[in-house]
Amino acid sequence: MLNKNTKAALIGPNGCGKTTLFKLILKETEPDGGTIAIEHERIGYLPQEFIFEPKETVKQYLDNLKIQSDDPKQLGKIMSELFLKLDHPKQLLTSLSEGQKLKIILASILIHKPTLLLLDEPTNHLDLEGILWFESFIQQFKGSVLMISHDRAFLDHTVNQIFEFDEHKLTIFHGNYTDYKSQKETQLHRREIMLKVQEKKRQKLAELITNAHKIKDGKARGKAVRAAEKRMEREITANEIGKYQKYEIHGLHFTGNTHAAKLILRLRDLNHAYGAKLVLENINLELRGNERVWLSGINGAGKTTLLQIITQHLIPTSGEIKLGENMNIGYFRQNQQHLPMQRKVEEYLLDTAGISHSKAISFLGKLSFTKDYLNRKLGNLSPGERARLSLGLFTNQSFNFLILDEPANHLDIVTKEIIEKELHQFSGALLLVSHDRYFVEQVGVNRVLKLDNGILS
DSSP states (O other), X not given: OOOTTOEEEEEOOTTSSHHHHHHHHTTSSOOSSSOOOOOOSXXXXXXXXXXXXXXXXXXXXXXXXXXXXXSTTHHHHHHHHTTOOOSOTTXXXXXXXXXXXXXXXXXXXXXXXXXXXXXXXXXXXXOHHHHHHHHHHHHHOSSEEEEEOOOHHHHHHHOSEEEEEETTEEEEEESOHHHHHHXXXXXXXXXXXXHHHHHHHHHHHHHHHHHHHTOSSHHHHHHHHHXXXXXXHHHTGGGOOXXXXXXXXXXXOOBOBOOXXXXXXXXXXXXXXXXXXXXXXXXXXXXXXXXXXXXXXXXXXXXXXXXXXXXXXSOOSEEEEEEOTTOOEEXXXXXXXXXXXXXXXXXXXXXXXXXXXXXXXHHHHHTTOOGGGGGSBGGGSOHHHHHHHHHHHHXXXXXXXXXEESTTTTOOHHHHHHHHHHHHHOBSEEEEEOOOHHHHHHHTOSEEEEEETTEEO
């Protein structure tokens, strides 16, 4: 139950049904059984992926919003509250930054004065500045919020209730993410103790049943057996405690290493421009050995451009780039737009990694996919499932230099924790771009670089 003015998060593995629950609340799909009672009159929904008409401009979109509002000044007030500044009204919506897209969708939601916000992975494409702003927005929103999010630092600062999907059940925890972790650990510890007590009692009752069967007198034997079996039913079977079925993934392992003094990367006086706009200016950088570097900066600062130059997907306007000898670079890109969405999973595994049908079933199983995923199109997978599949293929290779651009995007918390542990143990060099503060802390970076207005510091 979601009470008034509650800020709650819905967490659980990718594919467990979180987005489906949102669709049920929004009445986009019908439940197979049970009921959903909604007391909130107005629901605002922020989807995980933003879809705009290809040729629609900012002005056209905002003009349409003004028509929907009873108050001509309302949109201006909302845009001011959202710190939404759009200086080029003829700009296409599709060309906006992810932060601007989120805010303009929020404006279209807030204009209808919602009492409940449903937010599906709202921080996925925001930079740190945008995430901090969104935290403040959630805290000040006068209404209830139910969000799907795997950003643990964000949850710590925004929610007071956690709804967890686990073992096909929904459990409610009170507090933020840190509170949930503590309560969950205590819950599992108690369950383990109760399970041990139950199994000892089961063993004793089983012995009682066995001994009852040994009674020679038939009438007495039957009576004793029935009494012992009833005790087994009443004390064990009726309220049986099962072993915790932990959601696990076994197919994500980063392998590779490098010597401590080995040159990994050297950039000298690097510049890059798009037309007249200089996006990278006089970049100088040297990485050696197994350095673990976090490259930070707001959206549009040039981080992805710099990574594309390092991986030789882009030629710089000027300057020198040198990679160490015998470098095997693994580059994981933040978006999945390059994936062939119409291809089936089995075809994709065969095309990209030469994985046959029989090996594909085993490969998917280690990533917690069932074999029926073989016939699903990539476009029909959730963003989190596509990310997990991509990481499974990526970690199927050995690299001595990892370049990861937002690798935690769309991943559920369990998968993030696995990636964090693997990266912490990785013996090669790491260059990481991420806005997930919790993820960065767990990976164990030892050097922080910031890209601001094209300048690296």
